Amino acid sequence: MNFVLVLSLVLGEALCWSKAGIYIDNGLNQTVIDREMTTSEKQEMEMEILNLLGLPERPKRVSNSLKRSAPKFLLDIYKSLMEEENEGHSRSERSADLNLSGDEQNAIDESDVIMTFESINHHVSSVRHERGKRLWFNVSEMPIAENVVGAELRIYQKEIHSPKKARNVYTVTVFELVNTDSGERELEYISAVNTTGSFTGWLNLNLTACLPTWVAFPDSNKGLYLSVHPVDKPGREIRPEDIGLITVKGEDETQPFMVAFLKASNHVQPKRSIRDLSSKRRVRKSNYVEMMLSDNPHYGSTCKMYDLYISFKDLKWQDWIIAPAGYSAHYCAGECKFPLNGHMNATNHAIVQTLVHLMYPNKYPKPCCAPTKLTPISVLYFQDDTNVILKKYKKMSVKSCGCH
Secondary structure, rough: OOOOOEEOOOHHOOOOOOOOEEEEEEOOOEEEEEEEOOHHHHHHHHHHHHHHHOOHHHHHHHHEOOOOHHHHHHHHHHHHHHHHHOOOOOOOHHHHHOOOOOOOOOOHOOEEOOOOOOOOOOOOOOOOOOOOOEOOOOOOOOOOOOOEEEEEEEEEEEEOOHHHHHOOOOEEEEEEEEHHHOOOOEEEEEEEEEEEEOOOOEEEEEOOHHHHHHHHHHHHHOOEEEEEOOOOOOOEEEOHHOOOEOOOOOHHHHHOOOEEEOOOOOOOOOOOOHHHHOOOHHHHHHHHHHHHHOOOOOOOOEEEEEEEEEEOOOOOOOOOOOEEEEEEOEEEEEEEOOOOOOOHHHOOHHHHHHHHHOOOOOOOOOOOOEEEEEEEEEEEOOOOOOEEEEEEEEEEEOOOOOOO
């Protein structure tokens, strides 16, 4: 039976158990608390995990519903990624299930972070066009350091019931509102897509050209202008609602939103680290770990992987983390003793070091048991009431261990 170490991190006044701390397998098929954590330790552990996730603080509780279009879109992507990883589903199956284009597939695969932004009512001074719709997205929370792989506006269209209009082909064009040298607002073409009046589903318009500017220069973000006209009458502008486009008034699951696909140059940069703790604290923790392991019946076994589960639910984060409820981090423990068997995944250097250690045990240490393969996890969470993020965190889960 594996030695199971479960970090049950429940914090502050949200604590619903009588005890909180580090739970271990006592070797008798029982999980027992090894030591209760103090309030300050719980708060410190929460901050360390938030820093690892790249968050300066805990996002506030939100009332956003998963039925809304933006979180539902990312939840569907998250589920498809999990099915590919756990059930062997292919990328083509993901495309069929979510109706994604090839460019969208590539953007998902290349991205470390996928962010969605819901349309916000934001006053923009009038422009010369009267029949189109203006949309505005708050991208101020998007990190400047992220590289934009792609961005798009997703807007839902319902089939119209007019037989004549249903047969027609229409061009949906998105413009960026920009300031001219004279201070007036003008429209700058961004992208366009054709549709028919009989179409039902999501239309995607490429916004990659304007997003980096909005992020680098927030004051330049004056919003978008959505224009629709029949293909055979390009000079005649009609209302988006006339062909069934949902712009403002509509059900939660059909609200327009923007999605940004981002590539991080430095994926995880915690603002503080456990290494910043005082040397006295580090020694105390190290001594505690040694004492904890020495009391475990599996201490002294050969190097291998053990179970370690991190529960976001026990952290009381389920109000802002959508998925997963937690993840299996695993860890490596045990000794690298001579002879190093094949299952220990020992490197050639470790084998040589073991031989030298046998000759000079007081001068050269034994090799260390450490991960040989680490895999990423994806976390889907609300940043606030209007923004949802799907983020891939690299090297978060141990898949194999070996002697190094």
